[in-house]
Amino acid sequence: MKNLILAIICISLLISCNGLKSKRVMIWHDEFNTTKIDKSKWTFETGGDGFGNNELQFYTKDRKENARVEDGNLIIEARQEQWVSNQYTSAKLITKETFPFQYGSVEVRAKLPKGKGTWPAIWMLSKNIKKWPDDGEIDIMEHVGYNEGFIHASVHTKKYNHIIGTQKTDTLVVKDAIEKFHVYRADWTPEKIEMFIDDKKYFTYINTEKTYDAWPFDQPFYLILNQAVGGNWGGKEGVDSTIYPQKFLIDYVRVYKIND
Numbered sequence: 001m002k003n004l005i006l007a008i009i010c011i012s013l014l015i016s017c018n019g020l021k022s023k024r025v026m027i028w029h030d031e032f033n034t035t036k037i038d039k040s041k042w043t044f045e046t047g048g049d050g051f052g053n054n055e056l057q058f059y060t061k062d063r064k065e066n067a068r069v070e071d072g073n074l075i076i077e078a079r080q081e082q083w084v085s086n087q088y089t090s091a092k093l094i095t096k097e098t099f100p101f102q103y104g105s106v107e108v109r110a111k112l113p114k115g116k117g118t119w120p121a122i123w124m125l126s127k128n129i130k131k132w133p134d135d136g137e138i139d140i141m142e143h144v145g146y147n148e149g150f151i152h153a154s155v156h157t158k159k160y161n162h163i164i165g166t167q168k169t170d171t172l173v174v175k176d177a178i179e180k181f182h183v184y185r186a187d188w189t190p191e192k193i194e195m196f197i198d199d200k201k202y203f204t205y206i207n208t209e210k211t212y213d214a215w216p217f218d219q220p221f222y223l224i225l226n227q228a229v230g231g232n233w234g235g236k237e238g239v240d241s242t243i244y245p246q247k248f249l250i251d252y253v254r255v256y257k258i259n260d
Helices: 002-022
Strands: 024-030 057-059 067-070 073-083 086-090 092-094 104-111 118-126 137-142 150-156 168-173 182-188 192-197 200-206 221-229 246-258
Touching (some): 086 221, 168 200, 221 246
Antiparallel strands (some): 073 086, 073 246, 118 137, 182 192
């Protein structure tokens, strides 16, 4: 009898999981199986002004030392080198002009850089952003090297953000995040935003207040992949200049529509 009950539970779970998967339809992806970055999917954001966080890197454009495709992976490489007035270089790839979208499931399989000063991120901003954080930010994955293995997911709005200490965030420890690839995922619907690592959910933000101050997420957002150096958070315990260059590896990026 116990075996029968167990079998029924297993079958029910399998049907449920397959049902969830069947509701997702891929609408955009990059598997990085070519020899170079696909310019129809990604553009570069450039500059070295600290990006509001006192970051140390200069984000370059079309420079293979900082961003390239190799062996089926996108590599975003931060390097210690003089560039304009900055002592470090890196890259920031975005889909603002190529693929802004509203609602969906985002999956990124990645392996993170290591060491004090590294600050890789997978995140999203509003296509029509006018003021941060009023128009929203979705952080699918952030990792600061001085706190190895602690993966952070957050959302930022006018009412809830780290500047005023009200941010909505959570953390999951992934001990081998710098050694192995893991799948970082965000499910974004009109009702809620949920974050997962390897299908383990660890963050939920529900649209309970129904105001723009708390939920500016009913509009198109775009994807961002970058590796910062130092900054208010990434450099909180200093930057170890001896560890560079450091690579942020992305195996694939996939976006699905979630059907009702």
